[in-house]
Amino acid sequence: MTQLRDWSTPGRRADLVAAAWQAGETTVSALAEAARTSRPTVYADLRSRGIDPDHRPKGTSVITNLSPLDIEGYTGVGEQLEAQLDAALLRWRAEHPDAGLEEAKTEGMRLVSLMDTTYRYAEVRHLLAHEQVARAERDRLLHQVELRWEALSTAAAWLAAHHAYVLAVDEARIGIDMWRERAEAALKRPFFCSSPRDEAAYRQIQEAGHPALEDAMAGLDQEPGVTTYALRSNLDQAHERRMGLAAETLRFAQLASQQ
Structure with missing residues (x-):
């Protein structure tokens, strides 16, 4: 750059x-x-x-796998966490009837860490995926504005084509604002591992076929407000200039129709 x-x-x-x-x-x-x-x-x-x-x-940062989680019975759904933890503990106790107190404590801590990591992973993956979808839609809508403007040069139904351009500008503004909301939400919820148990749980999630999150987090815009301001300013300035040009075209068309 x-x-x-x-x-x-x-x-x-x-x-x-x-x-x-x-x-x-x-x-x-x-x-x-x-x-x-x-x-x-x-x-x-x-x-x-x-x-x-x-x-x-598209690289490894694109979150494409949003398949449901099922990591030893954990789905990452907040309302189900306690019931899933209880079920996991009961399964382990049934499979290890002779286990001592220390062994049960160690396994309990592992299961709690797995529950917490799976929950945080599910939430962050959801936010990252929504940001990426909104970013792609934002860029598509901005591109659509350019296509609609270019189409005016050869449009037979000029007024209808101009209206389509105006609608495209409005949709692009909405797309920019929606992306900002998604980007800010994703920035507020980082994913991290704070212990070896967390790291083991994260590896287990990836081994089950779910994507790593580091690249997607690194690809987040760190200042979505600044980017939004720049995108909106560029869009609005171009639109204001184009509306002036369109007004001139319309004025000449009206004069021609009166002759």
């Missing part, structure tokens, strides 16, 4: 936009700001380098 901000050689910008995208910066407005250009130009640069901006690269 630093190189992109300093580009000057003609044709170099598209290469740097593509490099930044492949390095993980897939927010088009951020790329446009860094390159001191417009979002439509960034879309054109990406496509000129064989990149489809509608399909952002």
Whole structure:
């Protein structure tokens, strides 16, 4: 992104936009700001380098496995925790009738840690997945604004196409705000292991086929309020300018219809 901000050689910008995208910066407005250009130009640069901006690269940070948890009977559902712990203790006692007090205490502590870790994991995974979905939808809606604006140039039913553009802007504003809510909620609930028992429980969850959370947590925007302000400002400024241009077009169309 630093190189992109300093580009000057003609044709170099598209290469740097593509490099930044492949390095993980897939927010088009951020790329446009860094390159001191417009979002439509960034879309054109990406496509000129064989990149489809509608399909952002997905790595290990994307939470795709939201299958129900069942870790020794623990599902991560808060209302069921005590009953599931009691059931786990009863199962263990039935399987180990001759176990002594110390052995039972050790197992009880393990089961409590497994219960707590599974519950926290389920909650954080839920928040991370919702943030990622909202982020993708935010970017899709911002892209939709650009597509609707571009469509005005060739629209036969111009007023209907313009209305579709205005609706797209409104939907993008809503999408940005919804993403901010999800991002702030995810930031407030980090996942961590505070003991060897927690770490063992976390490994057990992953061994059962559920995703690790570290990459997704690292990929969270640490300042969603700042990003929201920038996205809304860019959107509103572009919309205000475009509404002025549209007003000129409409004025000329009205004059032409009167002749």
